[in-house]
Amino acid sequence: MREDFLHYVWQFKKYDPALLQTTLGESVQVIHCGQYLQQSGPDFFNAQVVIADQRWAGNVEIHLKSSDWYLHSHEVDPQYDSVILHVVWEHDAEVLRPDGSELPVVALREAVDPSLLLIYQELVRAKTWIPCEKDLATITDFTLSNWKERLFLERLERKSLPIIGLAKETMGDWEAVLFRFLAKNFGLNTNGDLFFTTASAIPFSVLRKESFDLQNLEALLFGSAGMLAGDFEELYPKDLQQRYVYLVQKYQLHQVTLPQAEFFRHRPDNFPTLRLAQLAALYHTHQNLFSKIMHAQATDDFYALFSVTVSPYWNTHYRFDKESVSKRKQLSASFIDLLIINTIVPFKFAYERSLARENVEDLIPLLQQVKPEKNAITDKFARYKVPVTSAYDSQALLQLKNEYCNHYKCLQCAIGLSLLQQ
Numbered sequence: 001m002r003e004d005f006l007h008y009v010w011q012f013k014k015y016d017p018a019l020l021q022t023t024l025g026e027s028v029q030v031i032h033c034g035q036y037l038q039q040s041g042p043d044f045f046n047a048q049v050v051i052a053d054q055r056w057a058g059n060v061e062i063h064l065k066s067s068d069w070y071l072h073s074h075e076v077d078p079q080y081d082s083v084i085l086h087v088v089w090e091h092d093a094e095v096l097r098p099d100g101s102e103l104p105v106v107a108l109r110e111a112v113d114p115s116l117l118l119i120y121q122e123l124v125r126a127k128t129w130i131p132c133e134k135d136l137a138t139i140t141d142f143t144l145s146n147w148k149e150r151l152f153l154e155r156l157e158r159k160s161l162p163i164i165g166l167a168k169e170t171m172g173d174w175e176a177v178l179f180r181f182l183a184k185n186f187g188l189n190t191n192g193d194l195f196f197t198t199a200s201a202i203p204f205s206v207l208r209k210e211s212f213d214l215q216n217l218e219a220l221l222f223g224s225a226g227m228l229a230g231d232f233e234e235l236y237p238k239d240l241q242q243r244y245v246y247l248v249q250k251y252q253l254h255q256v257t258l259p260q261a262e263f264f265r266h267r268p269d270n271f272p273t274l275r276l277a278q279l280a281a282l283y284h285t286h287q288n289l290f291s292k293i294m295h296a297q298a299t300d301d302f303y304a305l306f307s308v309t310v311s312p313y314w315n316t317h318y319r320f321d322k323e324s325v326s327k328r329k330q331l332s333a334s335f336i337d338l339l340i341i342n343t344i345v346p347f348k349f350a351y352e353r354s355l356a357r358e359n360v361e362d363l364i365p366l367l368q369q370v371k372p373e374k375n376a377i378t379d380k381f382a383r384y385k386v387p388v389t390s391a392y393d394s395q396a397l398l399q400l401k402n403e404y405c406n407h408y409k410c411l412q413c414a415i416g417l418s419l420l421q422q
Contacts, residue, residue: 001089005120006062007043008411008420009112010087011036019111022104023091026052034060041079049085051104058084066105067093119420123410129380130405132419137385139415144386147414148396152367153360155399159342160350167354175290176204178347179283185343186275190262195276197258198225206251211287214311217280219243225276226258227320236313237320268318269332274310278331281308293344294351297362299337299369302344306336337370341391367392377401 009015010033020028028051034044042059049056061083063069070093074080086095086105095103123131166177180199187195201224210216222228223244232238248255261272268274285308286292296302307330316326345363352359370391372378381397382388388397400413410416 001064001117001121002124002408003062003064004409004411005117006064006087006089006108007036008120008417009108009116010044010060010062012417014113014116014420015108015111016113020106022051022106024102024104026104028085028104028106031055042083047084051085056084058082060085060087062087064089065093066091066095069093069095069103116420120411123416123419124408130401131408131410132415133384135419136381136415138422139418143414143418147400148393149364150414151396151399152364152392154403155395156346156349156360156363159346160353163346163350164354167350172354173204174351175208175288178290178293178343179204179207181343181347182282182289182339183279185339186279187272188270188275190266191272191275194225194258194261195272195279197256198276201254201256203251203253206247206253207283208287210247211283214280214284215240216243216247217284218277218311220247221276221280222273223248224253224255225261225272227261227273227276233321236311263319268324269329271318273317273319274314274329277310277314278308278329281310282306284308290347294348297366299340299366302340303333303336306331306339334371337391340370341367341373341395364392367395373398 013030013033017029020030022028028049031048031050032046034047036044043062044060047058047060049060059080059082061069061074061080063072063086066086066088068088069075069086074083075096075098081098083103086103088105088107089109091105091107095105097103125131163177163181166180167174170176180196183199184192184196187193198221202220207217207220210220219228219240222240228237228241228244232241247253263271266272283289286305289305292305293302296305310329314329316323318324345367348363349360368390372388372391372394375394377398378388378394381401386397388394400415403409404413404416411420
C-alpha cells in the first residue's frame with residue numbers, strides 16, 4: 001500500500017464514520033478534511049474535526065504507520081507543530097507534541113471497507129502497459145472529456161515554463177525567444193539542442209538586420225552550426241563561407257564549437273542542412289513572425305505562413321556538394337503540424353500567461369484541427385478504445401501516460417478515481 005491510497009480515503013471520506021475513533025477510543029467527527037495541497041508540510045491544511053466533543057482546527061498528517069512520524073523527522077520540523085490529528089493505516093508508536101502531550105491518532109484499517117482496498121490493489125498492480133487498461137472502455141465520455149482538458153492544460157503549463165523563462169532573460173524579446181524555440185523544433189529530437197544553441201549564438205538584432213538577404217541568413221545559420229568548415233567544390237557553399245567570415249567580423253560574433261549535426265537515420269527531407277535552409281527562408285519571408293503567429297487562428301493560416309521558398313540551390317541538393325534530383329523543398333503539412341503542436345500553441349499559451357491571462361479556449365479548437373501524433377502511446381490508447389482523433393487528444397494522452405500511468409498516480413487521475421467509485 002502507498003500513502004496516496006490513504007490520502008484518497010481521507011479526502012473523499014471513504015471510511016465508515018461510525019467506526020472513526022482515536023487509538024485511545026475517543027470518537028472522531030470530520031467537519032472538513034482540509035485542503036490537499038500536495039506541497040511541503042502536512043498533507044491536509046485547515047482541517048476541522050471534533051474529537052471527544054472538543055472541536056479542533058488545524059492540519060492533518062497521514063502516514064502508513066504512526067512511527068513514520070519519526071522516520072520522516074517531523075518531530076524536529078516546526079511545520080508539523082500545527083498538526084491536530086495523525087491519520088494512519090497501522091498504529092505502532094505514540095507520537096508526542098513538543099509540549100510532551102500525545103498527538104491523537106486515527107487508524108483507518110478498521111474503518112475502511114476491505115473491498116475498496118482490493119479494488120485499489122488490483123488497480124495499481126503491474127500490468128503489461130498501464131494499470132487500468134482492462135477498464136478504460138468503461139470510462140464515461142464526460143469523465144474522459146473533462147480529464148483530457150485538464151491534462152492538456154498541464155502539458156501546456158510544462159511546455160511554457162522554458163519559454164517564459166527565456167522571455168524573462170531576454171527582457172521580453174518574444175521575437176528572439178520564438179526564433180530559438182522554432183530552431184529547436186526545426187532540428188527535431190536529434191538536432192534540436194544543436195539548432196537551439198546555434199540560434200542562441202546569433203543575436204536576434206543581427207538576424208533582423210540581415211533578414212533581407214537570404215544568403216546572409218543561410219551563412220549565419222550554417223556557419224554558427226559549424227557546417228561551413230572544410231573545402232567545398234561548388235560555388236554556393238563557397239560563397240556562404242565567405243559571407244559568414246565577413247558577418248563574424250562585421251558583428252564581432254562569438255563562435256562556439258558544436259558537435260556535428262546528425263544525418264544518420266533521417267529521411268532526406270529532414271536533413272539538418274535542408275531544415276536550416278527552410279528556417280532561413282522563413283525569416284527572410286517574415287520579418288515580424290511572432291506577431292503574425294499571435295494573430296493567426298486556424299491551421300490554414302499557419303500553412304500559409306510557413307509556405308516559404310528556399311534558395312534555388314536546395315531544390316537540387318540535400319547536402320552541400322551533393323546534387324540530387326530537382327524537387328521543391330517546401331515544409332510539409334505534417335511538419336507544420338508538429339510546429340503548431342510543439343512551438344506555436346505553447347508560445348500562444350506562454351504569451352497569454354505573461355499578460356496574466358490563461359485563455360485556452362482558442363488553443364483547444366486549433367489543436368482539434370490538427371491530425372493526432374502517431375506513436376506507440378497513441379496507438380495503444382486507440383487499441384483500448386480511447387478516441388485519438390486530433391492533436392488535442394494525443395497531447396492529453398501523452399501527458400496521461402508519461403506523468404500519471406508511468407508513475408502509478410492512479411489516485412490523482414480522474415480515470416483511476418472513477419474506477420474506484422465504481
